[in-house]
Amino acid sequence: MSTAQSDTRLALAAEAQDLLFREARTANTFTDEPVTDEQFREIYELAKYAPTSMNQQPLRIVLVRTPEARGRLVTHMLDNNKPKTATAPLTAILAADLNFHDHLPTVFPHAPDAKDYFADPEVRAHSARFNALIQVGYFILGIRAAGLAAGPMNGFDAAGVDRDFFPAGDLASLVVVNIGKPGPDAWFPRSPRLTYDQVVTVV
Amino acid sequence: MSTAQSDTRLALAAEAQDLLFREARTANTFTDEPVTDEQFREIYELAKYAPTSMNQQPLRIVLVRTPEARGRLVTHMLDNNKPKTATAPLTAILAADLNFHDHLPTVFPHAPDAKDYFADPEVRAHSARFNALIQVGYFILGIRAAGLAAGPMNGFDAAGVDRDFFPAGDLASLVVVNIGKPGPDAWFPRSPRLTYDQVVTVV
Numbered sequence: 001m002s003t004a005q006s007d008t009r010l011a012l013a014a015e016a017q018d019l020l021f022r023e024a025r026t027a028n029t030f031t032d033e034p035v036t037d038e039q040f041r042e043i044y045e046l047a048k049y050a051p052t053s054m055n056q057q058p059l060r061i062v063l064v065r066t067p068e069a070r071g072r073l074v075t076h077m078l079d080n081n082k083p084k085t086a087t088a089p090l091t092a093i094l095a096a097d098l099n100f101h102d103h104l105p106t107v108f109p110h111a112p113d114a115k116d117y118f119a120d121p122e123v124r125a126h127s128a129r130f131n132a133l134i135q136v137g138y139f140i141l142g143i144r145a146a147g148l149a150a151g152p153m154n155g156f157d158a159a160g161v162d163r164d165f166f167p168a169g170d171l172a173s174l175v176v177v178n179i180g181k182p183g184p185d186a187w188f189p190r191s192p193r194l195t196y197d198q199v200v201t202v203v
Numbered sequence: 204m205s206t207a208q209s210d211t212r213l214a215l216a217a218e219a220q221d222l223l224f225r226e227a228r229t230a231n232t233f234t235d236e237p238v239t240d241e242q243f244r245e246i247y248e249l250a251k252y253a254p255t256s257m258n259q260q261p262l263r264i265v266l267v268r269t270p271e272a273r274g275r276l277v278t279h280m281l282d283n284n285k286p287k288t289a290t291a292p293l294t295a296i297l298a299a300d301l302n303f304h305d306h307l308p309t310v311f312p313h314a315p316d317a318k319d320y321f322a323d324p325e326v327r328a329h330s331a332r333f334n335a336l337i338q339v340g341y342f343i344l345g346i347r348a349a350g351l352a353a354g355p356m357n358g359f360d361a362a363g364v365d366r367d368f369f370p371a372g373d374l375a376s377l378v379v380v381n382i383g384k385p386g387p388d389a390w391f392p393r394s395p396r397l398t399y400d401q402v403v404t405v406v
Contacts, residue, residue, distance in 0.1 A: 007245050011350030016219035020344075021252040041399050042210050048396040049224040050344065053357050055394045061403045069406040107395050130336060130357070130377075137340020141223075141253065147214030154256050154333070165406070174333075191258040192310050193251040196244050200264045203272040203368070 020144050025187040027149035028084055030180035035090035037063065039146055040179075047142030052135060054114055055107045058100035058128040059135035060171055062093040072164055073176070078155035081176075088151065088178035093161065094139065095171040096132035098125050129172060136175050143179055149186065151178035223347050228390040230352035231287055233383035238293035240266065242349055243382075250345030255338060257317060258310045261303035261331040262338035263374055265296040275367055280379070281358035291354065291381035296364065297342065298374040299335035301328050332375060339378050346382055352389065354381035 006014030006022060018024075040063060052058070064070050073093070074086050085091055101118035108114045118124040136152070143150040153176050161173040209217030209225060221227075243266060255261070267273050276296070277289050288294055304321035311317045321327040339355070346353040356379050364376040 007249060009242075009245055010249060010348050012219055012222060012249075012348035013216060016215055017249060017348070019215060021249050024252075026254045037405065039212075040403065042212055044399050044403060046210060046213060046215075046220060046224050048402075049227075049393075050340070051229045051353075051355060053355075057397050057402075059402065063403060063405045065405050103397060103401070107397065109394065110391070133333060133336035134340040134343070134378075137253070137337040138344065140337070141341065141344060145213050145215035145220070150254075152254060152256075175337075188313070190252075191312065193258075194260050194306060194310065196247050198306070199251075199260070199262065200243065200247060200266060202240065202266045202268050 019147070020141050024144045025149065025182070025190065027151045027178070027180070027182040027186040028188075029183035029186045030084070030088050030149070030151075030178065031183045033089060033181045035148060035179050039148070040090070040092075043139070043142045043146050046145055047135075047138045050135070050138040052131040053127070054104070054111070056100050056127060056131045057103070057107060057135070058097045059132040059139070060095045060097045061139075062095065062165060064091045064093065069165075073161065076157045076160040076164065077153070077176070081153045081155045084151060084178055085153070085176065089180035090178070092177050092179060093165060093173050094132070094136050094175045094177060095166065095173045096125075096128040097171055098128050099170050100124075100128050125172070129174065132174060140177070143177070148179055149182040153177065222350070223344050227347045228352065228385070228393065230354045230381070230383070230385040230389040231391075232386035232389045233287070233291050233352070233354075233381065234386045236292060236384045238351060238382050242351070243293070243295075246342070246345045246349050249348055250338075250341045253338070253341040255334040256330070257307070257314070259303050259330060259334045260306070260310060260338070261300045262335040262342070263298045263300045264342075265298065265368060267294045267296065272368075276364065276379070279360045279363040279367065280356070284356045284358045284379075287354060287381055288356070288379065292383035293381070295380050295382060296368060296376050297335070297339050297378045297380060298369065298376045299328075299331040300374055301331050302373050303327075303331050328375070332377065335377060343380070346380070351382050352385045356380065
């Protein structure tokens with residue numbers, strides 16, 4: 001497949017490197033084994049600990065369970081994302097809470113005026129999306145930590161999803177992710193990664 | 204400290220849960236033990252495998268090594284972030300490459316026209332920031348995978364950093380992260396996380 005080999009110089013054990021990074025792949029097909037709410041709760045109770053700026057935690061997650069809701073979601077997906085979103089064991093909408101600041105007095109108690117920094121809706125929306133996207137990274141790895149494959153997608157009509165699922169205008173959808181055990185021919189060969197020298201510079 | 208206990212129902216081993224999520228904390232002080240370029244390369248060679256949309260990989264990383272460069276970076280940090288940024292063993296600027304699309308013919312070879320989807324600079328900048336922020340999440344966990352503590356910050360003048368470090372206008376700074384072994388009193392008590400029911404809904 002590639003030259004991926006676990007790195008024994010890292011503190012993270014080889015098996016965990018493989019589970020989260022080296023052998024994990026974006027899945028495009030899934031078995032019909034269900035993913036339960038209890039499994040998703042375990043993922044949340046792990047990934048929630050990873051940091052956000054001022055502990056903002058703006059990520060919100062909608063588990064799309066009913067056939068009716070799934071049908072609505074599928075209408076907003078790009079064509080190549082429709083079949084897998086229609087059939088995955090679990091599909092989640094990952095979204096940013098544009099009113100995350102309401103929780104700051106509780107989640108960031110040592111700065112009692114933190115909520116006021118986000119009085120401007122534009123500043124607030126920027127911070128909500130910024131930190132929620134970082135949390136998307138954590139949650140994709142959290143799904144893998146549960147032994148499941150993630151199939152994250154941003155090929156969908158986000159404005160349509162927001163109108164349909166978040167009519168109050170308080171949430172902004174970012175990524176839709178299919179979750180389950182990988183099925184037959186679940187992935188393409190891995191595409192190349194940029195080299196260290198293409199990504200990292202030293203000044 | 205908290206009720207954090209490793210979850211034996213997850214596929215990820217308890218030690219790895221602790222290393223990456225449950226016991227890891229955002230560090231505000233560091234020992235003077237150096238972080239080498241070789242260590243950073245190991246982090247890159249792990250975290251690079253986590254997925255981005257169309258394998259865009261827009262994250263770019265600047266390791267700030269010289270006293271001159273560090274001095275310039277510190278001038279752009281908010282006051283409370285200056286001392287730790289001045290003294291951390293390694294400080295990195297995580298940025299989005301606004302011209303990531305130049306690599307698409309190589310990194311996403313099965314869609315030869317993928318580069319053309321990003322001809323519009325506004326569309327391209329949006330996608331660059333979107334995917335690079337998800338990669339920021341992967342890299343924060345990658346730093347932890349190396350047994351190091353991360354101190355990510357977005358309290359800085361991003362426009363000032365961009366003018367100073369990226370005068371060609373091709374990169375947009377997102378997060379500055381201090382990296383090293385945690386020093387004395389490296390962190391505050393952990394602030395509360397939102398509950399599962401505050402974050403996850405089912406439809």
